[in-house]
Amino acid sequence: MTTTPEPPPFDFRAVLLSGFLPAALFAIGEGAIIPIIPIAANSLGASLAIAGFVASLILVGELIGDVPSGVVVARIGERNAMIGAAVVSMLGLTVCVVAPNPVVLAVGVFLVGVSTAVFALARHAYMTTAIPLAIRARALSSLGGVFRFGYFVGPFIAAGVVHLTGTTQSAFWIHIVCCLAAAVTLLVLRDPATGVRGLRRPSRASRADEPATLEGEEFVKEESHGLFRTIREHHRVLLRLGSGAGLIGAMRAGRQVILPLWAVSVGLNDSTAALVIGIAGAVDFALFYTSGQIMDRWGRLASALPCMLGLSICYFLLAWSDHLDARVGWFVAVAMAMSLANGVGSGILMTLGADLAPRDHPAPFLGAWRFTGDFGQAAAPLLISGITAVASIAIASGVMGVLGLVGAGVLLRYVPRYLPRRLR
Secondary structure, three states, X not given: OOOOOOOOOOOHHHHHHHHHHHHHHHHHHHHHHOOOHHHHHHHXXXXXXXXXXXXXXXXXXXXXXXXXXXHHHHHHOHHHHHHHHHHHHHHHXXXXXXXXXXXXXXXXXXXXXXXXXXXXXHHHHHHHHHOOHHHHHHHHHHHHHHHHHHHHHHHHHHHHHHHHHOOHHHHHHHHHHHHHHHHHHHHHOEOXXXXXXXXXXXXXXXXXXXXXXXXXXXXXXXXXXXXXXXXXXXXXXXXXXXXXXXXXXXXXXXXXXXXXXXXXXXXXXXXXXXXXXXXXXXXXXXXXXXXXXXXXXXXXXXHHHHHXXXXXXXXXXXXXXXXXXOHHHHHHHHHHHHXXXXXXOOOHHHHHHHHHOOOOXXXXXHHHHHHHHHHHHHHHHHHHHHHHHHOOHHHHHHHHHHHHHHHHHHHHHHHHHHOOHHHO
C-alpha cells in the first residue's frame, strides 16, 4: 500500500521573488515615467494641452487593453503574459526615447498603456494562483503596497537621471531597465505553484491536483468573457455607484497629469518637478495601510468622502493660485495636500468592488467594475487637455474640482443604498 506524499511546505520567499519583485520593478518604472510624460511632450514642442493629451494616452491604452487582457492571460498563462507585456512595454518605451516629436511619443506612450493593462491582470491572476488561500488577503494587500512603493520611488530615480543626463526623455530608460529586469526575473525563477521555469506552461492534466493554480486560471477566464454582457447585467449598480467609482478614478488620474503640467506652467525644471512629485508620492505611500484601517473601523464612506472632498478642494486651490506671485510655493503645498487626500482613499475602488461583487462568480463583475474606474481615469486627462486647449489650465483645474464635488455626492447617495450599514 502506497501513501501519497505530502506536498512540500509553502515557500513564501519564492513568491516574494517571483511575484512581488517583478511587480515592484514594473511599478518603479511606471512611477518614474508618469510625471515625466507631459514634461517630455512639452520639451518636444507640444503645448500644455497637447502635452496633457499625450500623457492621457497611457490611461487610454490601459482602458483599451482591459478588453483583450483577460483573453490573452487565459490563453498563454500568467507568467508568459507578464513577460510578453514587459517586452511590448520596452518596445513602446524605446519609441518614447527616440521620439523626435510629440506624435511619435504619443504612439510609444499608448503601447506602454496597453501592455500595462495586460501586466496588471496577469500579476493579479498570478498572485491568486501562487498564494494559498490562508494568506491571500495579506499577500494581495501587500501587493497594493508594492505598487504604491513604486510610485513613491520612481519619481526620485527619474529626477536623478534627468539631472545627470540633462534630457527629459532619458527617464524612459528607467522603465526599460525595470521591464527587462522583471522579465528576466520571471524567466529565471521557478513558479512556486507549478514548479515551471521560463516560458513553459504546464498542461492542465499536470495541475489537476493544484486547486490554487486552477483557481487563478478560472479567475482570468471568467473575467475575460462577457465584459459588456456583465455591464448590461449589472447596469444599475454600475451606472449609479460605478459612476462614483469612475469619478474617483478621474480625480486621481487628473492629479497625475495636472501636477506635471502645472510644474511646467510655473517654470520648474524637469528634475525639480519630478522631485516634488516624488515627495508627494511618499505622503501617498505612507497612508495606504491607514486607509484600510479607516475603512474597516468607520466604513467605506469615511475613506471615500474625505478623499473626494480633499482632492476637489486641492483642484480649486490650484486654480485660485494661478495668478499669485507665490505660484511655486502654492504648487508644492497643493501637491502634498493632494497626495494626503489621495492616500486617505487608498484601496477604496478595490474594496467597494469586492463588497459589491457576487460571492459565487466575482471575476466578471470585478472586470466590469475595474473598467468603469479605468474609463474615468482615461477620460479625465483628455478633459483636462481639451479645456486647457480652449480655455486655460486653471479653468481645467476648476472643472476637476466641480467633478470631485459631484463624485462625493454620488457616493453619499448610493453607497448607503448598495452596501449594508456595517460597511458604509
